[in-house]
Amino acid sequence: MTNGPIDLDVYNELKDATGDKFAVELVSTFLDEAPGMMADLTTALAGGDADGYRRAAHSLKSNAATFGACSLAELARKIELGDMPEDGDLTGVNTLQTALDMARSTLQDLING
């Protein structure tokens, strides 16, 4: 099942391995932390901080992979590996934000469900 923003095989494996209660706690932590990572990314882009830009994308990629948010992880990986866009071009950031919003919404449903 890889159609939605979250690969449920990955998510369920996480739940099985760490326990339902812990998985909920971990998802909540990610939901809390993710906006900060996006903010780091945007700030780094605006300030021309290539290292910070790459690191924020790296962090998002790593967490996205943990929860099975495959397309989010792939987008973040592209940003991590790519050059920082010139003139503060937000296209990449906006695409990432959309993918993140979708992943967060599904994850929110999963922990509520």
Added chain:
Amino acid sequence: MVELSGNLLIVDDNKVNRLLLSRSVEMLGYRALLAENGRVAVNLLATQDVDLLLLDIEMPEMDGFEVLEVLKSNPEFRDIPVIVTSSVEGLDNIVRCIELGADDYLPKPVNKTLLKARLASCLEKKRLRDEQKRLLERFATSEVAQDLQNSGFAIGGKRAHASVLFCDLRGFTGLSEQLDPEATIELLNTFYTLMFEAVTSNDGIVSLMLGDGLMALFGVPQPLENSSQSAVQAGREMFDMIETLNTERAGEGLDDLRIGVGIATGEVVAGYAGTDNRATYTCIGSTVNLAARLEAETKITGSQFLIDQSTFDLLEEVEVARTYKRTQIKGFAEPRDIHAL
């Protein structure tokens, strides 16, 4: 089942990763310590007992590469196993981790079964290394053990400036004839315990035990600021300890023990002598012969503590009980001044 235990330090700037890894290792029976970047981790290492590091690479303040460099350059931390857990891109980065001393690499998200196997294997290796180190220290003094760990083992010596101390228990043969074997061994053990304490507390090493005496080195394998001062201080403590022991013995109606100490300072050749299979850290040269002769000389002169001119020259504020001018010492052509303390 083997009981799992160990303090694992998880170093990751990402909170989700820290939580997940600590949960994973705790479920395996380990204790987790957390650090949010390399700097915090290095500070924690100074105060906490850590058996293994799970180390992220991409981190602010101090990244994983820098942590590996710190660990490698510090003898105290060098043997702590490190498993790099990262989603860092590029094979060259992983290779760099291994080259910097990381034991293993696990990509994130970390597979639980792999994590379990790698942790057990790394900790077992560490346990064996620790045991080897303990054995080495038991048989070779911690300084020699350190030297072996730093430079590896090779038969051969190098020239160094050092002070050599010989100490001998007087009339031991006579004493032992009056004692049963168990009591003799006990007396020797007491003697050695006290003398070792005097030597090691002054940064020397006991290089030989000779029945009822010993040879100690100051300034090799690790150089000392003033090897003469350290050796003489050790000698003084030996006499103090024997005096205390004699007070106890007097209470039990036993005879006094007496020791003689000789110290010489100068160039020596120190290193590992023997064969590749069995070798000992030792020291040779005329300085060693002179120290041995001075110790023997205490039986002739009646002064219990004799040092040579070179040792004397390096001492600060010393009171000499007596100087024997131009004394002819067996094995040495030129007569020389020796000092009794």
